[in-house]
Amino acid sequence: MVMAYIQVLCGNYDAALDEVGLLLSIPSQTSMDWFLADPIWGPVRNHPRFVQFLAES
Amino acid sequence: MTQQSGLSTFVNELGRRRVFRVAAFYGGIAFVIVQIIDGTFEVMGIPPWVSRLLIVLLGLGFPVAMGLAWAFDITPEGIVRTKGRTTGKPGTSNKALIAVTLFAVAFGIWGRWGGQAGSREQIRSIAVLPLDNLMGDPNQDYFVDGMHEALINNLSRIGALKVISRTSTLGYRNSGKRMPQIASELGVDAIVEGSVFRDGNRVRITAQLIHGRSDEHLWSSDYERDLDDIIALQNEVATAIAEEIKIAMTPGERARLAESRKISPEAYEWYLRGNDYIRNLSFMIAGRKTVLEQAVKVYKQALDIDPYFAAAHARLSYTYTSLYFYHNQPPEVARSAKTAVDRALELDATLPEAHLALGYYHNLVNRNYDEALEAFSTARSSLRGSSEIIAEIAHVQMRQGQWEQSLDNFQRAAELGPRSPGIQGSLATIYNYLRRYTEAEKVLHHLMTLTPDMPMVYANQIALALLSGGGIDKARKIIRASAVYMDPVSVMGLGSQLIYRLGFWRYGLLDQSPEEIIQTLSHIYPQPRDQLYYFSMAQIHTQAQQPEMSAAYYDSVRVWVENRLAGNPDSFTLQADLGLAMAFLGRKEEAIQAGQRSKELLPISACHW
Numbered sequence: 294m295v296m297a298y299i300q301v302l303c304g305n306y307d308a309a310l311d312e313v314g315l316l317l318s319i320p321s322q323t324s325m326d327w328f329l330a331d332p333i334w335g336p337v338r339n340h341p342r343f344v345q346f347l348a349e350s
Numbered sequence: 351m352t353q354q355s356g357l358s359t360f361v362n363e364l365g366r367r368r369v370f371r372v373a374a375f376y377g378g379i380a381f382v383i384v385q386i387i388d389g390t391f392e393v394m395g396i397p398p399w400v401s402r403l404l405i406v407l408l409g410l411g412f413p414v415a416m417g418l419a420w421a422f423d424i425t426p427e428g429i430v431r432t433k434g435r436t437t438g439k440p441g442t443s444n445k446a447l448i449a450v451t452l453f454a455v456a457f458g459i460w461g462r463w464g465g466q467a468g469s470r471e472q473i474r475s476i477a478v479l480p481l482d483n484l485m486g487d488p489n490q491d492y493f494v495d496g497m498h499e500a501l502i503n504n505l506s507r508i509g510a511l512k513v514i515s516r517t518s519t520l521g522y523r524n525s526g527k528r529m530p531q532i533a534s535e536l537g538v539d540a541i542v543e544g545s546v547f548r549d550g551n552r553v554r555i556t557a558q559l560i561h562g563r564s565d566e567h568l569w570s571s572d573y574e575r576d577l578d579d580i581i582a583l584q585n586e587v588a589t590a591i592a593e594e595i596k597i598a599m600t601p602g603e604r605a606r607l608a609e610s611r612k613i614s615p616e617a618y619e620w621y622l623r624g625n626d627y628i629r630n631l632s633f634m635i636a637g638r639k640t641v642l643e644q645a646v647k648v649y650k651q652a653l654d655i656d657p658y659f660a661a662a663h664a665r666l667s668y669t670y671t672s673l674y675f676y677h678n679q680p681p682e683v684a685r686s687a688k689t690a691v692d693r694a695l696e697l698d699a700t701l702p703e704a705h706l707a708l709g710y711y712h713n714l715v716n717r718n719y720d721e722a723l724e725a726f727s728t729a730r731s732s733l734r735g736s737s738e739i740i741a742e743i744a745h746v747q748m749r750q751g752q753w754e755q756s757l758d759n760f761q762r763a764a765e766l767g768p769r770s771p772g773i774q775g776s777l778a779t780i781y782n783y784l785r786r787y788t789e790a791e792k793v794l795h796h797l798m799t800l801t802p803d804m805p806m807v808y809a810n811q812i813a814l815a816l817l818s819g820g821g822i823d824k825a826r827k828i829i830r831a832s833a834v835y836m837d838p839v840s841v842m843g844l845g846s847q848l849i850y851r852l853g854f855w856r857y858g859l860l861d862q863s864p865e866e867i868i869q870t871l872s873h874i875y876p877q878p879r880d881q882l883y884y885f886s887m888a889q890i891h892t893q894a895q896q897p898e899m900s901a902a903y904y905d906s907v908r909v910w911v912e913n914r915l916a917g918n919p920d921s922f923t924l925q926a927d928l929g930l931a932m933a934f935l936g937r938k939e940e941a942i943q944a945g946q947r948s949k950e951l952l953p954i955s956a957c958h959w
Contacts, residue, residue, distance in 0.1 A: 295851070295926040299945040302933035319954070320753055320783040326819035332856055 294323065301333060310342045317346060325350035364420075367432050372419035373412075380408045473561075473595040475512035475538040478502050480523040481555070482545035494546045495629065496622035497555060497584065501542070504588035507606055509734035510598045514538060515767035516629075518737075521800065533562025536768055540568070542591060551577045551615065555587050559594055569594045580618060582610035606700075606732065613656070620652035621662045628669065637876045639677045645669045660701050663694035667707040675714040677880075678924055680917040684715045705729035706739060713746050717952070722746045737766035741773050748780060756780060764793075769800050771807070778810055787818035808832040809844035812854055822857050829859045838862075839870040843886045851882070851930055855889035864894030881910045881927050888934065900934075907931035922951035 297312035316323040325347050328334045337343045364370055383404070423432045478501050483494040498516065505513045514536050522532055529541050544557040558570030571590060575583040585607045592599060592607070599607075627645035631638055649666040652659055670687035673679045691711055694704035709725035712718045723746050730739045744759035760777045767773035774797045781790035794814060797807050808828055815824040829838045838860055845853040860867055867890050875883050888903035908931045915924045929945035932938075 295930060296945045296949055298852075299929045299933045299941050302930075303938040303941055305942075315954070320751075320785070322779075322782050322813070322817065324785060324817045324819075326821070327817045330816045330821055330857070 294321065298333065301337060304336075306337050306340055307342070309337065310340065310346075313343075313346060317350070367420050368423065369416055369419045372415055376412060376415045380412070383408060473539040474510065474597070475514075476505065476540050476542060476591070476595070477514035477519055477532070477536045477538045478505065478516075478542040478544075479519050479532070481543075484545045484547040490548065492623055492626035493548065493619070496625055497546050497553075499625065499629070500584040501544075501555075501557075501587060503733065503736070504584055504607060505591065506733050506735035507588075507603050508592055508597055508599055509603065511592070511595075511735060512538070512766065513735040515737040515770050515773070517772065518767045518769035521769055529560045529565045530563060537765070538562055540595065544587075548577075553577055553580060553583060555583060557587050557591065559591060577615035577618070578612045579610065580615075581613060585609055613659070617652040617656035617659050617662065620648045620655070621659065621665070624648040624652065624662070624665055624669070628665065631672075639673065640876070642669050642673045642677070646673070658697055660694045660697035661703050663690045663697065664701060664703040664707040667691035667694065668710050671707070671710045671714050678914050678918065678921060680914075684711075687711050687715060700732065702729040702732035702736075702739075705732075706742070709739075709742060709746075713742070713749070717749075719746050719750050735766065737763045737770065737773055740766070741776060744780075745776070748783070753780070753784060757784065771797060771801050771804055774800075775806065775810060778814070782814060782817060785817075787814060790814050791818070803835040805832070805836055805841045805844055808838075808841045809854075812841070812859070813845060816857075822859065825854070825857060826859050830861070837870055837874065839867055840874060843871075843882060851885055851927060852889060853882075853886060855886060855893065858893055864890050864896075868894075879906075879910075881907045881931075884910060885927075885930075904931050904934040908935065920951055922948045925951060 294312075294316060297309050297316060300306075300309035300312060313323070313328065317325070328343075329338070329347075334343075421432060422429050478498065481494050481498045481501075483490055485494075502513060502516050502519075505511060518536060525532070527535075533539070533541055540562050541560045542557055543560065544555060547554045547556075552574065553576070554572055554574040556570065556572045559568045560566070561568050573583055573586050573590070575586075589604075589607045624645045627641050627648070631641060646666065646669050649662050649669065652662040653666065656662070667687045667690035670683050670690060674683045674687060687707075688711060691704060691707045694701060694707060698704060705725045705728040709722045709729060712722035712725060723743060726739055726743045726746065730736065730743070733739055740759050741763040744756045744763060747753075747756035747759065757780055760773070760780050763773045764770075764777045774793055778790045778793040778797070781787070781793065791814060794807065794811050797804075798811070801807055808831070811828045812825045815821065815828060829841060832838050832841050839862070842855055842860065843853040862870070868887065871883075871886060871890070875886075884903045884906040888900045888907065891897075891900035891903060907927065911924050911928045911931065915921065915928065918924060925944045925948035929941050929943075929948060932941035932944060935941075
């Protein structure tokens with residue numbers, strides 16, 4: 294979870310979304326609603342992979 | 351002759367022979383005797399079996415009295431045999447009389463033990479309410495609470511008995527609720543109430559057992575011993591309760607409850623004071639480190655007096671483990687935890703508290719989850735009904751990614767701790783992990799009704815709202831609701847304990863201005879400050895659009911963490927904190943490096959939670 298935040302804060306969006314994909318694939322305290330509500334994830338909301346995660350959720 | 355006229359003849363004959371009059375007289379006398387038994391025998395310390403015997407004799411005496419009334423009559427000439435009727439069938443009347451009296455006796459016995467307290471023989475679950483302090487000195491509360499905890503622990507040794515956790519009973523201290531309501535809320539057959547009185551070296555525990563559904567007073571007794579014999583006293587009370595409810599015990603359970611080793615009163619008092627510190631930790635975040643350090647001091651005082659006190663070594667180990675895990679203490683603290691638990695096991699290899707401490711050590715310090723499970727399972731074999739141990743097993747299984755087993759155990763622990771904030775909170779957390787948000791909501795709603803004044807409950811609800819799509823508006827409503835009981839600022843930083851280091855500051859949930867929030871946080875956050883305080887201040891300044899101040903606080907996080915990493919470079923939490931601080935500071939390479947190091951130290955495959 295922390296690594297996902299570090300990556301998105303550093304602007305490494307693909308790496309951040311790799312982490313998101315992993316977190317969503319296992320039991321974890323994350324959800325697409327969580328990432329949508331969090332302002333830190335604002336820069337990737339229009340990223341195609343983020344949109345895809347959203348569509349799959 | 352018709353049947354109706356036969357019955358009428360029989361009734362007339364009962365009247366002629368004064369059977370009704372004798373029955374009424376006997377019933378009246380028996381009622382008075384039963385009232386005297388109920389009201390005075392327990393107070394006078396007469397054993398319960400005496401009252402039971404008398405009531406049985408009264409029941410058995412009823413048909414005898416009816417028979418005598420039928421057969422004899424009191425006349426001015428003395429007792430004479432009643433003359434039979436000249437008509438009718440006496441044989442039929444006699445049989446009918448026997449049938450009626452037997453029915454009456456059977457009905458009476460059922461009414462006494464079947465109808466009113468029919469489940470007396472089926473008491474399989476019990477709650478021990480907080481004991482009353484009869485000493486009139488609140489400074490002795492630690493001692494009384496220690497006796498309460500010991501009584502629950504001792505009853506928890508009995509595998510066939512469901513014993514409600516201590517934390518679930520605390521809300522009933524002076525609650526004024528009636529026993530049937532308490533029993534229903536806790537889901538138990540019976541309640542134990544009691545008190546503790548201590549005069550110098552003499553300790554007296556009074557316990558009474560109350561049937562949950564009927565509110566019937568089943569039993570009560572006093573037990574008194576010298577303080578150095580306190581272990582025997584605690585065991586004696588637990589054994590008496592177990593025997594009273596006729597619960598099945600294994601030979602091993604009996605043997606453990608028959609222990610009577612002497613202890614050093616002075617060492618034991620320090621031990622109880624240490625336990626008092628630990629007991630009150632609960633969800634305390636602010637000041638927890640200080641409390642743990644105090645506990646270390648008093649356990650050491652206990653051990654200075656009695657170095658062979660195994661339970662004190664075990665609790666000391668647990669305290670060191672908590673300090674290491676929750677407060678980023680250097681590796682020597684972890685080594686102290688191991689030394690203390692090894693010593694506890696050396697002194698008493700069968701002590702469940704020692705195996706529990708070993709489980710904590712393996713779970714939180716060296717993260718050897720198989721060893722942790724083994725230790726907790728050993729502890730559980732002696733303390734079968736302990737919700738705490740079941741919850742710890744569930745926590746380890748969660749870390750191992752054994753979600754089904756973990757949930758199963760959390761649910762079991764929640765049954766034993768229906769009002770335990772810690773256990774109910776953990777149950778809500780695993781539902782969050784499994785994304786079963788409706789069930790998490792239900793648990794948190796229940797928790798809210800129990801402890802509306804606990805900041806962590808609101809923090810959990812905010813996390814759930816954000817995870818489940820309730821969004822920032824719902825989170826804002828929750829934080830406003832918390833204002834009835836506390837300063838909402840105290841809730842905000844707790845998100846860092848739930849999900850990750852940043853808390854909920856960035857969502858702008860509070861109605862206060864950033865200046866007000868900063869002032870409140872500075873006031874309520876304990877000294878010395880730690881990285882969570884600096885993370886909070888950094889984010890609040892971001893909200894206040896003061897980027898320079900925000901950066902200064904992130905840099906304070908960096909300094910704080912690097913100082914501790916120097917002595918503990920393999921701490922995955924410190925590496926994670928460093929990575930986040932560096933990321934906010936824009937020092938990307940160092941951020942990624944620290945984050946990767948944190949992942950290497952604790953990959954998801956090694957710890958799912």
